[in-house]
Amino acid sequence: MNATRVLAILALVFVGAPARADRLALWTIVHGQCAPHMQAGQGPGPCERVDLSQGEEGGVALLKDLVGVAQFLAIPTRRVTGIEDPFVLDPAAPDYFAFAWAARDALAARLGRPLAREAITIAINSQFARSQDQFHLHIDCLDGRVAAALADYQNAIDDAWRPMAVELKGRVYWARRVLGEDLAGVRPLNMLADGLPGAKTNMSRETLAVVGARFDGKPAFILLADRTELSAGGHAEDLQDHSCATAPTAP
Numbered sequence: 001m002n003a004t005r006v007l008a009i010l011a012l013v014f015v016g017a018p019a020r021a022d023r024l025a026l027w028t029i030v031h032g033q034c035a036p037h038m039q040a041g042q043g044p045g046p047c048e049r050v051d052l053s054q055g056e057e058g059g060v061a062l063l064k065d066l067v068g069v070a071q072f073l074a075i076p077t078r079r080v081t082g083i084e085d086p087f088v089l090d091p092a093a094p095d096y097f098a099f100a101w102a103a104r105d106a107l108a109a110r111l112g113r114p115l116a117r118e119a120i121t122i123a124i125n126s127q128f129a130r131s132q133d134q135f136h137l138h139i140d141c142l143d144g145r146v147a148a149a150l151a152d153y154q155n156a157i158d159d160a161w162r163p164m165a166v167e168l169k170g171r172v173y174w175a176r177r178v179l180g181e182d183l184a185g186v187r188p189l190n191m192l193a194d195g196l197p198g199a200k201t202n203m204s205r206e207t208l209a210v211v212g213a214r215f216d217g218k219p220a221f222i223l224l225a226d227r228t229e230l231s232a233g234g235h236a237e238d239l240q241d242h243s244c245a246t247a248p249t250a251p
Contacts, residue, residue: 024134026073026075026136027133027134030047030050030076031079034046034061034063035061060076060094061076061077062099068140069242071139074100080135081127082127082130083203083206083208088135089190097122097186097188098183102182107140111244113249115247115249116249120142123137123208123237125207126206127204128205129228130235138237140240141247142241142247146239157222161195171233173224173226174226175223179220189203206228206234207236208224208225209225210222211239
């Protein structure tokens with residue numbers, strides 16, 4: 001499949017024509033091109049990078065999304081349907097969120113400036129609020145209004161999951177913090193499954209965002225979880241700003 005065909009597939013997925021969109025387009029690109037190209041010593045194209053150090057079953061690819069000036073997607077090189085796939089909670093599963101956080105340098109390269117820790121977020125949508133049926137994490141800038149709300153509310157966030165007393169983009173998220181410089185070994189999806197009532201038995205309805213933060217000057221993360229309802233919810237990507245218009249530069 002050539003580059004023109006790749007762009008055509010992605011345009012259907014992310015720009016419009018939902019009735020005709022290929023819900024396995026991401027899988028086709030990563031499995032059919034990025035991983036084979038890497039294995040053949042031809043580089044990761046059309047992906048930005050591909051980690052196959054644990055083999056294709058344990059690999060992860062980084063692909064630039066057509067939506068946004070700097071948005072990237074972290075995508076498994078094995079078949080994983082989404083947040084509801086039991087494999088994502090398996091201790092043997094790759095550390096997808098750690099890979100995604102480490103890829104924030106790709107955002108900085110696109111923007112031409114380093115981003116403040118608090119400006120970066122990783123999001124995964126629920127099964128019922130996504131356009132693709134291959135697991136993928138959205139890596140992008142945090143919406144400025146969401147960033148301001150979290151900064152004001154931060155003192156109320158601790159090490160336990162609690163519903164927030166304020167709304168983010170019209171939704172009441174559950175929030176908790178995790179201390180640490182990076183996400184290696186944190187496993188946010190496992191923390192969601194094990195920490196919120198009913199989540200583990202119905203992960204398809206869950207959505208999660210991980211936001212860079214600092215608590216008392218120490219590096220940390222804020223985890224934000226929501227659940228799909230008949231009317232709304234399940235789309236943590238809403239907390240991102242794909243224009244990165246107000247994302248602060250790192251000091």
